[in-house]
Amino acid sequence: MNWNEYNDTLSLSCYYVAKENILMNRISGECSTNIKLLMLGMLVQANEILADGSLRIRIFDSKNNDKDWNKTEWRCDVNKLISVSSIIWHYLIAVSSPQERVKIAIDNVYCDNAKNLKVGNKVWYLSPDRNKYKAVIKKIEPIQEFGPGFYFCLELLEKPDDYHESLISKKLCGPNGIVTRLNHVLPRRPDDTDDTEKNKLKFNKQDIDETLTKQLDGFLNLTSKNNDKKINQDDKLICNISLDNPDNSNNKNIYNIKEINEHLNEALVPKILHQSTKSKILSNDKINFKNIDYPSIDDLVVEKKESSRWNKRVNGQCLYVGNSIEVFFGSEIRCGIIRWIGNLPGLNPEKIIAAVELKDGPHYEGTDGTYNNIRYFNCQPNRAIFVDINQCYLTNTIKHVRDFVLPTNDDDNLDRLKPSVISGIVGPICIKGDIEKICGKYRGIQGHHNSCYLDATLFSMFAFTCVFDSLLFRPRNEYDCPEYEEVQRVLREEIVNPLRKNIFVEASQVMKLRKLLEKLSSISGLTSEEKDPEEFLTSLVAQILNAEPFLKLNSGQNAYHYQLFVEKDDDLKIPTVQQLLEQSFFTSNVRLKEVPSCLIIQMPRFGKSYKMYQKIQPTLLLDVTDIIEDSPRQCTVCGKCAEYECKECYGQCGDGLESTAFCYPCLKNVHQHEKRINHKPTVLSIPEEFTILPSHCPVPRLYLELSAVVCIETSHYVSFVKCGSGSEAPWCFFDSMADRIGEQNGYNIPEMVPCPTFPYWLSEEGANYLADLTDDRQLPEHAKRLLCDAYMCMYQSPEVMMYK
Incomplete structure (x- = not known):
């Protein structure tokens, strides 16, 4: 679909930008699949608000203009979209970076200014390295050579050093012209300075001598005159420190007397003066500032954004730039130093953000001091995080808060927590590149009170695949129990969605589900006792959610998982799941009536007490051709x-x-x-x-791919999970109780660990190595758990699951 065709319908719709990856359901159109992933930054037209509050949408994707995609209508959760005006939507079509689109869309102030831009307006041109240059708008129009969307033709009043004039820019903009997109245009305010360096306040020794002496003399004189009377809050004192304007004519920061005292005591004095000088100030003694030793000029460069907020009192503490703090970030407790305090564009102005430089190592979500491409300070890559200042605590004080953030073995404490509740549809975790960036401690589902059987099973079922998602969305019918929707909601919004979005679920959220299962199913002890995964599946899937059985046998029986019943073959030293499955179906004389979307296979063992084979090798690609009836x-x-x-x-x-x-x-x-x-x-x-197939045509084979292996060792369940689909997808190891802090009143720490050698142990080469191995103790830890402790293997059909 070209720009002109699409432009004919623009005025009939409302406009949105996808703020994250979203799963959509097809309503109508030519696309062959019923579920599609709307990617972050994609542009959306909404044609109708549906009865459930979701939107009927169409997608405009300039990189993928096939009619099956653009001429299909989808159902989408409105909470995952950012609303923008028609003109901003036109501008964003030209912006190629999805992240840039989202950054612009969430900045309401910038969008309000941008939609009022007209020919002749003075603007800043932002170069690729984010330097600002004065410019004037000459044209705003679609340019066919550049692709769809609206572009800005600018005349540069200041030219970057690497500026090269092109023929098309000279033709469209005139001399010193450039054609650019909205993300490189910044509206100029009347009070904008021409010198970008004036965004900072700089100090030197001479200026501090003069200005601090004047201001502190005035402050001390004023306090001495009023020491016998109450100082009114309206009494003001002008406090200005500026290199560019030492005569105090501009850039004035006004504080009342109380603020000045707190300002000197908590911020200015610790940053500039020695302790002896500080005590003189607070005792109202005169000071000769020429005798003060000052830090370097680099230490005294403070951005304007910081200068207006020296400190912030939160959590009963006064936090200021330079504090050593501990901070909650991504369910971890990290140590760092506050480098900046203020408001961030696009966020609630009342929300105070602290920029923290991490001292205890980098974080995969960290930056080098930038936020949305705006620099707030400099540090090493992945060392800067931006958090709500209420998450920050002075070093060694965070211990008082842990009890209210991380669960203990006290159910009352669990009920006090404020868990993450995420509504709507959240797709499985999508990994691009190195899996290590999502692994580590406080990842996965947190264990509590013997919950490992449930934690490992839920993580395997929902973290990286949607094959079981029908359990989350089937509407209630007359045969369901009255609590059906509550159980489904807790599973979807308090466990699966937080797991997929935050890669972490607190034990308190899982306990809610366990209490419902205990109350509603025939299986007792689900909140405290050791159980097996099949008991959990029976309780949740079969009895409460009343789901359609995953397996349909030609014997007339239906099942949610398949137990391997075989006689031990002494000739099989290390059997594969493929061999055991075919032997079991042959012995039982049954077949599957259809290819299942998922197949859960329980190994020939009974809990931790009996194993038929010492080692079993799971099969990566399971051939089910010969166990399907009429195939x-x-x-x-x-x-x-x-x-x-x-x-x-x-x-x-x-x-x-x-x-x-x-x-x-x-x-x-x-x-x-x-x-x-x-x-x-x-x-x-x-x-x-x-x-009627010709004799030379091969008969197709039917395969299921391994998606997870749940293992048990000494009563504790863990799992190996495939992080995506396809043969190249990486694997991880998950343990909901990998570590623990505290004893009786402590809490468990879940962990995800990459498993790059997983495919090797299930390969033919790995099988040859195992055949020559005489002592299982020589196996690496993860290999031993996988081969010796396999309890349940989960398989899925990517083709069949699309239609379930």
Whole structure:
């Protein structure tokens, strides 16, 4: 769809920008899939508000203009979108960076100024390195050569050093012209200074001598004159410190007497004067400032944003720039130094933010002192974080707050917490690049009171896949219990959504679900006792959520997971899940009626007490072709479409269930052998569309991919989880009780750890290594847990899950 076609409908819609990645449901149109991911920064037209409050939308994506995408209508959660005006929406189409689009859309002040820009306005041109240059708007219009959207043609009154005039800019803007997008245009206010260096206040020794002497003399004289009377709050004193304007004619900061005293005591004095000088000031003694030792000029450079707020009293403490503090950030307690205090563009003006330089190492969400491409201070990469100042505490005082943030073994304390509740649809965690950036402590689901069986199972089911998401959104029907919607809401909004968005769920939120399961299901002890994952699945999925069974057997039975029932084969030293699954289906004489979207397989063991095999090798790609009823199968001899099955040939002409399928010529030849003369083959049911396949066409195979392995060792459950789909997706190891702080009144710390060697241990090369291994103690820790402690394997079909 080109710009002109799309522009015809602009006036009929409301306009939005996606502020995060969002899953959408298809309403109508030509797109072949029912669920699509709306990416951060994409532009949206909303045509209708639906009955549930969501929006009927269309997407404009200049990078993907196929009609199936742009001519499809979707259902989308309005809370995940940022509303913008029509003209700003036009401007954002030209902005290619998704992050830049969101940054602009959330800055209401900037948008209000930008939508009033007209030809002839004076503006700042922001160069790629974010330097400002004076300019004048010559034109605002679409430019076909540059792509869709509205562009700004500027005449530069000041030229960057690397400026090169292009033919198109000269044609559109005239001499010294440049064509740019909204994110490089900053409206100029009448009081804007021409010199960008005046954004800072600088001091030198001589100026401090003069200005501080004048101001403190005035302050001390004023206090001595009023020492016998009450100082009124209206008594003011002008306090100005400026290198560029030492005569105090501009840039005046006004404080009342009380503020000046606090200002000197808590901020100015600790930053500039020695302790002996400070005591003289506070005792109203005269000071000769020429005798003061000053810090370097670099230490006395303070941004205007900081100068208007020297300190802030929070949490019963007075915090100011330079404080050593502890801060809650991403469920961690980090140590740092406050480098800046103030308001950030786009946020509530009443919300005070502290810029903190971390002392105890970098954080993957940290920056080098910038926020939304605006620099507030300088530091090493990933060392700067911007947090609500109420999350900051002076060093060694945070211990008084921990009890109210992290859970203890006291249920009353758990109920006091304020857990994260996130409504709407949140897609699974999406990893791009190195998985280590989301791993570490306080990641995953926090364990509490023997909850590991539930923590490991929920993390495996929901963290990185949506195959079980039907449990979160099925509407209540007449057969459901009255508490159905409450259980579903707690699972969705207090566990799954926070897990996917914050990569952390507090134990208090899981306890809410456990109490509901204890109350509503037939299984007791779910809030305190050790249980197994299948008991949890029975309680939640089967009894309370009343979900459609995941597995449908041709015996007429339905199930949510499949228990492997096999006789031990002494010839199998390290069996694979593939071998055990086919052996179990053969022994039970059953088939699946259809390919499942998910298949949960329970290993041949009974809790921690009995294991049939010392080691089992999970299969990465599970072939289920031969366990699906009426699915076309291959002849075990020639590979053509099989027409007969002979169960008595199991294992004689190949391995597993594949060895029982034959085409007619091969069946005849194989059963001429005297050992097979008395076999009784049966006719296979073949779908009609496969009976007309040419003989050279291969019979398709059906596969499920491994998504998680839940393991148990000494009564404790952990899990290995695939962080995405496809063979290249990384794996992580999750333990909800990896560490602990405190004893009886302490709390557990969950942890995610990358597992780069996971595929190796399930490969043929890994199997050869295991075959030669004589002592399991030589295995690495994660390999030993995976192979020796596997309890339950979860498989999924990416193709089938799209239609469930």
